Amino acid sequence: MGDDASPIQTDEQVLRRVLFREDWYDPKLDVPIHRYAFRPMRQDSGGISVFRVRFIAASDLAAAGPNPAGYIVAALDVEDIRSIDLGTTRLSVVADPIEDLPGHALIPELNTTTPKKLAKEMQVRLAQLASRRIVYVPDHGNAA
Amino acid sequence: MMDYFGAIWPDESIRRVASVGLSDDALLSSRSLEVVQAWCGVLQQLRSFAAAWRPPEGFVRPAPQVINDAIKYLGEFRDRFPEHPPLRAAVGPDGEIAIEWQWDGGKEYAEVELTGPNEMEAMYVPASGQAQHRTSQLRLPGGEPDNLMIAGFVLIQHHDSALSADERDNFVLAQ
Numbered sequence: 636m637g638d639d640a641s642p643i644q645t646d647e648q649v650l651r652r653v654l655f656r657e658d659w660y661d662p663k664l665d666v667p668i669h670r671y672a673f674r675p676m677r678q679d680s681g682g683i684s685v686f687r688v689r690f691i692a693a694s695d696l697a698a699a700g701p702n703p704a705g706y707i708v709a710a711l712d713v714e715d716i717r718s719i720d721l722g723t724t725r726l727s728v729v730a731d732p733i734e735d736l737p738g739h740a741l742i743p744e745l746n747t748t749t750p751k752k753l754a755k756e757m758q759v760r761l762a763q764l765a766s767r768r769i770v771y772v773p774d775h776g777n778a779a
Numbered sequence: 780m781m782d783y784f785g786a787i788w789p790d791e792s793i794r795r796v797a798s799v800g801l802s803d804d805a806l807l808s809s810r811s812l813e814v815v816q817a818w819c820g821v822l823q824q825l826r827s828f829a830a831a832w833r834p835p836e837g838f839v840r841p842a843p844q845v846i847n848d849a850i851k852y853l854g855e856f857r858d859r860f861p862e863h864p865p866l867r868a869a870v871g872p873d874g875e876i877a878i879e880w881q882w883d884g885g886k887e888y889a890e891v892e893l894t895g896p897n898e899m900e901a902m903y904v905p906a907s908g909q910a911q912h913r914t915s916q917l918r919l920p921g922g923e924p925d926n927l928m929i930a931g932f933v934l935i936q937h938h939d940s941a942l943s944a945d946e947r948d949n950f951v952l953a954q
Contacts, residue, residue: 654835656835657824658824658867658868658869658870659869661866661867664866664867664881664885665881665884665885666881666885666888669867669869669877669879670877670890671869671870671871671872671877674871674872676837676872677837701836702835721909722909752902752910752912755890755902755910755912756902756904756909756910759888759890759902759904759910760904763885763886763888766885
């Protein structure tokens with residue numbers, strides 16, 4: 636399988652885990668995933684988390700989260716993320732191995748100190764990308 | 780019609796938003812029905828944030844005033860642009876509320892975000908090119924209708940040809 640500290644290749648895919656909530660995921664919309672799914676939380680000072688498909692399955696990633704209602708998981712092409720160019724900032728994806736789960740990586744430009752307007756636009760672009768390929772949806776009941 | 784909305788929403792301010800422009804015996808076309816349902820859906824979402832909704836761990840429940848502001852804002856928007864209901868309302872981790880529009884298969888995006896009592900931010904993200912932002916306050920009693928400006932901002936960034944004649948007049952006022 637390799638080393639999840641290895642540099643991320645352009646032809647890789649990464650997964651983003653999104654809380655399964657009806658206001659953050661509405662399958663009736665063209666872009667079902669809300670940008671809040673990419674809003675940095677307090678712990679995201681180094682960037683928001685994604686996971687490399689090479690190292691973890693979507694269902695395992697979803698199962699590892701603590702949200703009782705579960706998670707949806709979206710797959711994003713690294714090439715597409717790196718092509719998001721917002722004038723002064725181009726997004727990147729870098730490996731950031733952690734103990735808890737394999738394949739952890741970061742989008743470092745989107746962190747808790749990113750200027751708010753820029754951060755919001757990044758979130759919209761990422762939500763649009765993520766909405767193209769939703770690879771896991773919980774099979775139980777309704778979203779919270 | 781009023782009885783129907785009254786049964787769903789005992790709250791007068793919401794009932795007003797949901798029923799504006801409809802006479803009691805209005806015969807709804809499928810498009811009209813779609814529009815009414817869309818308004819109702821978003822309003823129901825907002826109400827659900829105030830009721831039994833339990834924020835996930837680490838998240839903040841929206842302040843009641845922010846929810847009320849969102850409902851009032853939607854009421855004004857509905858009065859002026861009845862054919863353009865938002866598609867969704869969502870709560871952010873800090874209790875902020877985003878009201879969202881999408882067009883062109885989701886390539887175009889607009890949002891009004893209520894970030895705290897009396898505070899709102901608008902954003903328009905075109906299919907290509909840079910996003911545009913406005914920050915404003917909700918209208919204060921006797922004050923300038925900043926939220927009308929925001930409403931017009933959100934819509935005109937999209938196809939203004941999609942606006943009806945009345946809506947276009949309202950937009951001119953908003954500029």
